[in-house]
Amino acid sequence: MPETLVLDRLIKNVRVVRPNQASVESLDLGIKDGKFAQISPEIPPEQAKEVFDAQNLLGFPGVVDAHMHIGIYQPLDQDAIAESKAAAMGGVTTSLNYIRTGQYYLNKGGSYRDFFPEVLALSEGNFFVDYGYHVAPISSQHIDEMQWLFEQHGVASFKIFMFYGGYGLHGLSDQQNLFLMINKEERYDFAHFEFIMRSLSQLRERYPTLQDTISLSLHCEVADILNAYTKIVQQDSSLTGLSAYSAARPPHSEGLAICIASYLAHETNCVNINLLHLSSRKAVEAALMMQTTFPHINFRREVTVGHLLLDVEVPTGKWAKVNPPIRPRSDVEYLWNAVLQNQVDWIVSDHACCSAEKKANFQDPDNIWLAKAGFGGTEYLLSGIVSEGSKRGMSYNHMAKLLCWNPAQRFGLPQKGDIAIGYDADLALLDPNETFVVRAAESESKQGYTPFEGMELTGRVKHTFLRGNLIYDRGQVLGSPQGHYLKRFR
Numbered sequence: 001m002p003e004t005l006v007l008d009r010l011i012k013n014v015r016v017v018r019p020n021q022a023s024v025e026s027l028d029l030g031i032k033d034g035k036f037a038q039i040s041p042e043i044p045p046e047q048a049k050e051v052f053d054a055q056n057l058l059g060f061p062g063v064v065d066a067h068m069h070i071g072i073y074q075p076l077d078q079d080a081i082a083e084s085k086a087a088a089m090g091g092v093t094t095s096l097n098y099i100r101t102g103q104y105y106l107n108k109g110g111s112y113r114d115f116f117p118e119v120l121a122l123s124e125g126n127f128f129v130d131y132g133y134h135v136a137p138i139s140s141q142h143i144d145e146m147q148w149l150f151e152q153h154g155v156a157s158f159k160i161f162m163f164y165g166g167y168g169l170h171g172l173s174d175q176q177n178l179f180l181m182i183n184k185e186e187r188y189d190f191a192h193f194e195f196i197m198r199s200l201s202q203l204r205e206r207y208p209t210l211q212d213t214i215s216l217s218l219h220c221e222v223a224d225i226l227n228a229y230t231k232i233v234q235q236d237s238s239l240t241g242l243s244a245y246s247a248a249r250p251p252h253s254e255g256l257a258i259c260i261a262s263y264l265a266h267e268t269n270c271v272n273i274n275l276l277h278l279s280s281r282k283a284v285e286a287a288l289m290m291q292t293t294f295p296h297i298n299f300r301r302e303v304t305v306g307h308l309l310l311d312v313e314v315p316t317g318k319w320a321k322v323n324p325p326i327r328p329r330s331d332v333e334y335l336w337n338a339v340l341q342n343q344v345d346w347i348v349s350d351h352a353c354c355s356a357e358k359k360a361n362f363q364d365p366d367n368i369w370l371a372k373a374g375f376g377g378t379e380y381l382l383s384g385i386v387s388e389g390s391k392r393g394m395s396y397n398h399m400a401k402l403l404c405w406n407p408a409q410r411f412g413l414p415q416k417g418d419i420a421i422g423y424d425a426d427l428a429l430l431d432p433n434e435t436f437v438v439r440a441a442e443s444e445s446k447q448g449y450t451p452f453e454g455m456e457l458t459g460r461v462k463h464t465f466l467r468g469n470l471i472y473d474r475g476q477v478l479g480s481p482q483g484h485y486l487k488r489f490r
Contacts, residue, residue, distance in 0.1 A: 063382050090461055131486065431459070
């Protein structure tokens, strides 16, 4: 081999999409020790051990899917394998997963000092992409463990499920303490949320140089509104399917929860707030109103690919049940307008693999109330946004900012989210002109269906690289799981 050899791999002829640029540039990408080491219009092939010709495909930074759920409906170690394969086929190279104690996931309560090491043990060696966790403090004991989670395991982002205080994962419930596996005297309520925020504020004060990486995410729906409207809607035979489910969890419940959460953040000086999966016009309007009301709060606003691609008329019906619900087309169009107007900070999948046999009730398969909530979609995240975003005039660079750069920056992953020297060599090569029809049978996911079934998308991921290694190649996931656990500061 020539002595000029310096690179482990050279990827030539990439139309590079960077998040903070205004155009796409044709470049060669040199990789060394898992990092981008040389980027220029022409790198001689003899300088690399291996050469890969990208043939002028678009090259996005590896997608950071900042909202996933691994192990919610399947054993975590098995779910990690299948669903991270699905991520890889969609150009996702970083999977950030929400997890909590209680029913589902590990089906355990108790201390995170016992619970979280088990999560990490079940994860190790089973992810095909890099991964991290956001953690939900469910009991008062967990609030005391937030500092330990941060210091020992690099968990810098936490979550509140606002509707859990008086509503179930799938519908009405009067057994929340059993569902959350907390003592009968404990309450998962607004006071608990306040104390989580106060703890997070203290953590930020304790680590001033890391405070920008420490944030709180909220699922914003108010249980009292959901309970009341579910009873009303279930008695109205004119409403069925996804339309009924949307009416039972009305948009103003999202808006009200956002206002409550925002005031609590102001009260507790909890300044890094992420408003998750905004699904409606009222939710976005409330979020923007709160940004104006509390300008010192560093809000981030998230939407999902499901809420951008699906509406209540989607023919896949119950398979699209999710919390918060899929909304009418008018809300979908409002969300897209918010994306285009830079009022949305990142787009995610909210991937939660719920197998067909668990999703639908076999005795009454079309009953939306008996269907479980949640579905997978990480494999369609990049393609879905490229396809629909391109129709609406969204630039590739803007897509890269919302799918890669912004979530990496918010969640303390400075080595992710861009194609630049020193960054992890994570890359999604996509053909923007290839049109395909979504078929669940072609997915690596073990879900067995998809609410996107039959949808025609233009923009297909052809190859995915993780830290310079080819992990997905034209329909095939390659090799064994190589994903690393990501501590959110180093």
